[in-house]
Amino acid sequence: MRRRVPGEGPSPADILLATALLPGMLAMLMATLASGSPARSPGWIVLAAFAMVFLTAHIVLGRGTRTGDPVLFSTVAFLSGLGLAEVLRLDPVLASRQLSHVGIGVAVACATLILSPDLGVLEKYKYVAAACSLVLLGVTILFGVEAGGARSWLDLGPVAIQPSEAAKILMVTFYAGYLKDTRVLLRKSSRRVLGILLPDPSYVGPLVLMWGISLVLLVFQKDLGAAVLFFGVFLLMLYVGSGRLSYVLGGAALLAVGGAACYKLFPHVRVRIDVWVSPWRFLDSEGYQVVQSLFAVADGGLIGRGPGLGMPGVIPAAPTDFIFAAICEEMGLLGALAVVAAYALIVYRGFWWASRLHDDFSALIAAGISSLIGLQAFTIMAGVLGLVPLTGVTLPFVSYGGSSMIASFAGVALVLRASRDLARERMPQVGQ
Amino acid sequence: MDSSIRRASWALLVALVIVAVRLGFVVVVRGQYLAGHPRNPRVAMVRRQVERGGIYLRGGEVVVKDSSAGGPRLYTGPASLAHLVGYEDARYGTAGLECTYNGLLLGLDRSRSIAGAMKRLLGGEPGRGNDIVLTVDLGIQQAAERAMGGRQGAVVVFDPRTGAVLAILSNPGFTPGQISSEWERLTSDSSGPLFNRATLGLYPPGSVIKPIIAAIALSARVIDAQDVFRCTGAIKVGTSADDNREISCPSRTAHGKVSLARAIASSCNVAFAQIGWQIGAKQLYNGFRKFGFGESLPFDVAATAGKLPEDGTFGRARVAQLAIGQGELVVSPLHMAAMMGALAEGGLMRRPYVVSEVRSPSGETIRRTRSSILGASILPSVARRVKDMMVEAVAQGTARAAGIPGVEVAGKTGTAENPHGPPHAWFAGFAPASKPSVVVVVIVENGGSGGKVAAPIAREIMRAALGNSSQ
Numbered sequence: 001m002r003r004r005v006p007g008e009g010p011s012p013a014d015i016l017l018a019t020a021l022l023p024g025m026l027a028m029l030m031a032t033l034a035s036g037s038p039a040r041s042p043g044w045i046v047l048a049a050f051a052m053v054f055l056t057a058h059i060v061l062g063r064g065t066r067t068g069d070p071v072l073f074s075t076v077a078f079l080s081g082l083g084l085a086e087v088l089r090l091d092p093v094l095a096s097r098q099l100s101h102v103g104i105g106v107a108v109a110c111a112t113l114i115l116s117p118d119l120g121v122l123e124k125y126k127y128v129a130a131a132c133s134l135v136l137l138g139v140t141i142l143f144g145v146e147a148g149g150a151r152s153w154l155d156l157g158p159v160a161i162q163p164s165e166a167a168k169i170l171m172v173t174f175y176a177g178y179l180k181d182t183r184v185l186l187r188k189s190s191r192r193v194l195g196i197l198l199p200d201p202s203y204v205g206p207l208v209l210m211w212g213i214s215l216v217l218l219v220f221q222k223d224l225g226a227a228v229l230f231f232g233v234f235l236l237m238l239y240v241g242s243g244r245l246s247y248v249l250g251g252a253a254l255l256a257v258g259g260a261a262c263y264k265l266f267p268h269v270r271v272r273i274d275v276w277v278s279p280w281r282f283l284d285s286e287g288y289q290v291v292q293s294l295f296a297v298a299d300g301g302l303i304g305r306g307p308g309l310g311m312p313g314v315i316p317a318a319p320t321d322f323i324f325a326a327i328c329e330e331m332g333l334l335g336a337l338a339v340v341a342a343y344a345l346i347v348y349r350g351f352w353w354a355s356r357l358h359d360d361f362s363a364l365i366a367a368g369i370s371s372l373i374g375l376q377a378f379t380i381m382a383g384v385l386g387l388v389p390l391t392g393v394t395l396p397f398v399s400y401g402g403s404s405m406i407a408s409f410a411g412v413a414l415v416l417r418a419s420r421d422l423a424r425e426r427m428p429q430v431g432q
Numbered sequence: 433m434d435s436s437i438r439r440a441s442w443a444l445l446v447a448l449v450i451v452a453v454r455l456g457f458v459v460v461v462r463g464q465y466l467a468g469h470p471r472n473p474r475v476a477m478v479r480r481q482v483e484r485g486g487i488y489l490r491g492g493e494v495v496v497k498d499s500s501a502g503g504p505r506l507y508t509g510p511a512s513l514a515h516l517v518g519y520e521d522a523r524y525g526t527a528g529l530e531c532t533y534n535g536l537l538l539g540l541d542r543s544r545s546i547a548g549a550m551k552r553l554l555g556g557e558p559g560r561g562n563d564i565v566l567t568v569d570l571g572i573q574q575a576a577e578r579a580m581g582g583r584q585g586a587v588v589v590f591d592p593r594t595g596a597v598l599a600i601l602s603n604p605g606f607t608p609g610q611i612s613s614e615w616e617r618l619t620s621d622s623s624g625p626l627f628n629r630a631t632l633g634l635y636p637p638g639s640v641i642k643p644i645i646a647a648i649a650l651s652a653r654v655i656d657a658q659d660v661f662r663c664t665g666a667i668k669v670g671t672s673a674d675d676n677r678e679i680s681c682p683s684r685t686a687h688g689k690v691s692l693a694r695a696i697a698s699s700c701n702v703a704f705a706q707i708g709w710q711i712g713a714k715q716l717y718n719g720f721r722k723f724g725f726g727e728s729l730p731f732d733v734a735a736t737a738g739k740l741p742e743d744g745t746f747g748r749a750r751v752a753q754l755a756i757g758q759g760e761l762v763v764s765p766l767h768m769a770a771m772m773g774a775l776a777e778g779g780l781m782r783r784p785y786v787v788s789e790v791r792s793p794s795g796e797t798i799r800r801t802r803s804s805i806l807g808a809s810i811l812p813s814v815a816r817r818v819k820d821m822m823v824e825a826v827a828q829g830t831a832r833a834a835g836i837p838g839v840e841v842a843g844k845t846g847t848a849e850n851p852h853g854p855p856h857a858w859f860a861g862f863a864p865a866s867k868p869s870v871v872v873v874v875i876v877e878n879g880g881s882g883g884k885v886a887a888p889i890a891r892e893i894m895r896a897a898l899g900n901s902s903q
Contacts, residue, residue: 183433236440243436283471291471297458298466299474314473333459337452344448351441355434367437374444381451385458 013064013074020074021054023338024081027307027331031089034308042092046099050084053099057106066113068416072349075342076397076412080105080405082339083398086326089308090319094400101402105409112413119418123361126177133170134213136163141220152223164226165407172233172372172411176364179241183360186242222268225391229376231255236371240354241364276389289316293325293384297336304332319400321392324384339398340381346412347374353419362418369411468535470525478538479503485537485561487517487529489570490788496530496608501559505530507608512577512601513568515628516733516786519608524615528628528733529564529787536790537561541798560793567596567788575896576601579889585856585876586629586765588784589893592773592862592871594803595782598897600766602629631735634762635875638848639699639830639882640860641757643818644771645707646692648719650814654710657817661695661703663687669705669752677749679705679756682847693821696844697829701756708755713746716754722809723771724781730806731766732786738763758849769873770806772860775819776842776868778812780805823865831859833887836895840865843890845882854878859886863894870897 010018025047032043054077061067080102088095116122122129140163144151153160179186219227235251262269271286279287279294292315299310312318312326319326328336350370357363373396380399383390394404458466468475479502486497487509495509495517505520518528526534535541539561576587576599589599604625606618618625627633649655665687666680679701681687687700695703708716720726720740729737741750741760753759763771766784774781783804790799810818822842825831831843843861850856857879862868872890879885 236443240433240436240440243433292473294458294462295466295469295472295474297455298463299472301459301463301467311474311477328455328459333455336455340448340452340455344445347441347444347448351437351444355437360433363433363437367440371440371444374448378444378447378451382447382454385451385454387451387454 011063013067013070014058016070016074017054017058017064017077020078021051021081023078024083024085025051027082027085028088031085031307034089034306035092042096043088046084046088046092046095049099050081050102053103053106057110060110061113066420068113068418068420069349069353072346072412072416072419075345075349076409079339079342079397082327082331082335083323083395083400085307086312086323086330086398087319087400089330090312090326094319097402098400098405101405104402105406108406109409109413109416112410113417113420116417119362119365119414119421120359122173122365122414123177123180126174129170129177130174133167133174136167136170137221139163144221151221152226159402162401162403164221164223165403166410168226168229168233168372169369169407169411169414171230172237172365172368173414175234175237176361176368179237179364180360183241186238187244219262219266222266223392224262224269224272225379225393228379228391229372229393232375233368233372236375237364237368240367272389272391276386279386289322290384290386290390292316293322294386296322296325296329297385300329300332300336302333304328304330304335306330317392320394321380321390321399322384323399324381324395327398340377343374343377343396346370350374350415353415353422357418357422359418359421362421366415366418369415372411373408464535464541467540468538470531470534475534475538475540478540481559482539483560484520485539485563485793487537487564487566489566489568489573491570493570495566505609510570510573510577511605511607512573512580512603514605514608515602515626515630516566516568516600517608518733519611521611523612527626529566532733533564533787533790536799537564539793562793562798563791564787565789565791567591567598567786568600569598569897572893572897573599573601575599576893579892580874580876583876583879584623585874585879586633587875587889587893588630588765588769588871588873589897590769590773590784590871592776592782592868595770595773595784596788596803597784597786598870599893600630600786602627602631602633628733629765629875629877631731631733631764631766633875634736634739634764635856635858635877636761636848636850637738637757637763637768638846638856638858639701639757640768640844640846640848640858641761641763642696642699642704642755643775643822643844643860644719644723645704645711645716645755646696646821647775647810647814647818648716648722649692649707649711650817651719651810652711652715654712654715655692655707657692660689660691661700661706663690663700663702665702667702667705667752669749671748675749679752693824696818696821697825699825699830699845704755705752708751709748711751711755713751716751717746720754722807723774724767724806724809725763729764729767729770729784731784735766735784736764737767757846765873765875768858768860769871771809772862772871772873774809775815775822776862776871777815779808779810779815781807781809819865822861826861830883831861831887833883834859834861834891834894836863836891836898839863839894839898841891841894842868843887845887847880847882850878852878854880857882857885859890861890861894863898870894872897 028047032041035041064070067073087098145153145155147153152164235248239248275282275287279290296315307330310329312329315322315325347370350366354363354367380393380395382388394401396408483498483501487495496507499506518530520526520530584603586602590597606625665684666678668678670677681701690700690703725738725740727737729735739762750759754761783806785801789797792798819842826835826841826843831845834843841863842865846858848856857876859874862871872893874886874890876885
């Protein structure tokens with residue numbers, strides 16, 4: 001492969017990114033035109049600035065040569081474009097803030113890709129990452145403020161942040177480092193208790209402890225969605241590292257026991273489950289959100305009302321938890337399926353790299369981050385559709401929210417970084 | 433790690449595919465229902481902009497339509513169709529067909545389609561909802577209205593060959609256009625004027641159930657058409673020496689030795705108590721189920737099928753009571769009509785329907801109801817024999833008042849005991865017996881004798897139906 005010279009025409013990475021940016025930009029254009037006063041709408045600025053952010057990043061990253069996996073990068077750009085368009089349509093003021101979230105997120109990703117010499121550096125700090133993660137969650141318990149039923153926010157004056165978003169990425173880093181060291185032992189050593197193969201407690205102990213601590217923290221914060229994610233990602237990474245299905249089954253049993261206990265102990269969990277079983281019975285109370293969301297999804301039909309032409313404003317928490325329902329209404333079944341497909345692509349590419357990376361740490365990071373994004377997207381999309389109990393997690397790259405957006409970009413930057421290492425190893429001439 | 437990586441990624445991808453399938457289910461399968469749901473706030477918004485579709489009778493007569501785009505509704509149909517058609521009111525919501533067909537009347541089906549979306553993009557709002565055409569015949573409906581003359585009760589007239597409802601009414605009624613101004617009075621009136629007795633009213637059937645019992649007995653082969661029963665005017669149904677419950681015929685008149693046909697024609701309770709015992713609890717229960725008791729009754733507006741006793745016990749006394757249509761057995765007039773349809777049509781029970789088609793604003797039919805069968809209740813041979821017995825009941829039995837010169841009418845009357853006062857007067861039957869084209873069910877609440885009160889009403893309706901309808 002030769003180095004491209006300016007004027008030689010668009011590279012595949014150029015075309016991929018342009019294609020990915022187009023739907024979001026088109027949706028922003030339509031939303032702007034459909035608004036009351038298109039001439040004075042901030043939509044034009046949001047639209048132009050959004051394009052600028054990704055084009056700048058693309059050029060800074062050497063037009064794809066230093067981005068790592070261009071498919072992954074473009075998919076993320078596609079999702080953030082659609083999300084920004086829907087936020088713009090719902091609330092232009094939120095859109096300009098969301099734009100800055102995307103800007104910061106992309107900047108963080110670029111910095112990670114350009115500055116970090118090697119993912120192996122992170123590995124050395126795995127216990128620091130775990131400690132940071134715990135401190136973040138602990139601080140939230142002590143000083144957190146409640147919003148939307150969960151005490152998961154830190155009020156820092158001008159901005160409020162959700163430390164659990166950063167904690168998730170840090171936790172994946174810790175799991176990856178720890179599993180790399182112990183995975184061979186986890187796979188081999190086992191004792192038989194009541195006919196069930198159990199791993200040696202000295203290896204699996206710290207992991208379970210870690211999981212228990214984070215779960216306790218989250219139960220105190222009443223952030224059910226984050227708790228489910230921490231646990232799910234932990235199980236998936238443990239399975240990837242050890243290859244032992246029995247761990248997953250044991251974990252699932254733990255989850256069932258924990259879930260039953262939460263159902264008995266916490267009224268807010270009980271309500272979620274009851275509403276999930278029969279939302280129509282709680283049409284005027286706790287089931288209102290899900291039913292309104294289903295109305296919106298159905299109203300979108302096959303190709304949607306068109307950005308700016310539906311009534312997604314009547315869905316509660318539309319820009320954050322329920323953005324997927326708003327997308328369904330205005331972009332239809334086809335738009336929503338494209339979003340689902342984008343997450344499938346992120347999962348597929350992440351694991352594809354995981355299976356090719358020589359370094360176990362990088363592979364576990366790639367698998368862990370893709371699990372996190374895929375599982376989080378599943379949790380909220382399925383929740384919005386009434387398929388699983390609703391938990392308040394964001395749709396990665398799409399929902400309004402700075403902490404989630406920046407953390408998601410940071411996470412995907414790690415996968416991009418890992419994929420670039422492999423590209424270098426295999427094709428040393430790329431980017432020379 | 434390769435295989436575990438592959439499996440973990442498969443698990444996540446399958447989860448996402450499940451989301452995609454659920455998405456398709458909500459949009460494609462549940463879409464129409466959810467988009468037209470009265471609690472969907474988008475519906476009220478669309479309502480303000482479009483001209484809601486009209487509802488028309490079989491002959492093209494307008495029942496209700498928008499006075500101008502955005503409402504209010506202008507009701508011009510026969511007053512007796514108020515329960516069926518229902519109302520649409522900004523404050524009190526929708527009822528009847530206006531409720532069931534809300535989405536189609538508003539044209540929400542098109543706004544969800546690609547063609548509708550294209551129209552919107554090009555700037556042309558659909559603007560008009562779909563029209564609905566009913567199977568109801570104006571002449572028969574008016575005849576039923578006249579014949580009932582404001583008496584409290586219900587009438588169902590339908591075509592047993594298709595299941596198409598030709599007339600349906602419930603008394604007392606209301607004026608759909610004045611629903612908001614009269615709401616207080618309508619909801620506090622103890623006679624329940626908003627309640628659709630024809631489809632939702634549950635009444636003890638009394639003797640009108642006897643043809644059904646005869647059909648169940650003949651199907652189970654526990655009796656023969658030649659069997660003879662002895663009636664001494666009353667029979668003890670109690671199970672022990674000191675349990676003196678009994679079933680008697682009116683004024684304890686002893687019918688003497690009666691055949692099955694005679695038992696139906698003279699409505700002999702004592703004979704039917706014995707028939708009930710011969711059928712037995714289990715076969716009686718199964719027989720009722722075959723006629724749709726305890727099931728749901730699909731219809732274009734809310735409707736209910738008959739119900740068997742709630743405690744589910746079928747002792748000796750209970751079986752005897754069920755066999756004469758008492759003992760907590762209840763049935764709706766619409767379900768009664770469907771069962772009569774099965775006797776008329778060789779045992780096939782047709783699904784009753786009242787909306788024949790839905791038409792787009794440009795006049796093309798976008799949905800047409802096809803006649804469908806709910807189930808085969810009895811064998812054709814059994815249906816034919818019971819039909820002959822019902823003909824005898826009209827020719828020389830208790831249902832003589834339903835007779836029309838020159839037409840062979842099959843029918844059965846009922847005088848159903850109930851805890852609310854004088855007995856309910858029932859008639860259920862069909863004509864012409866050789867090739868039935870019309871089923872008529874009449875109930876007059878607390879009207880007294882079925883033969884004296886309900887049968888003459890049914891005669892007038894049948895006469896109109898056989899004269900009017902384009903058979």
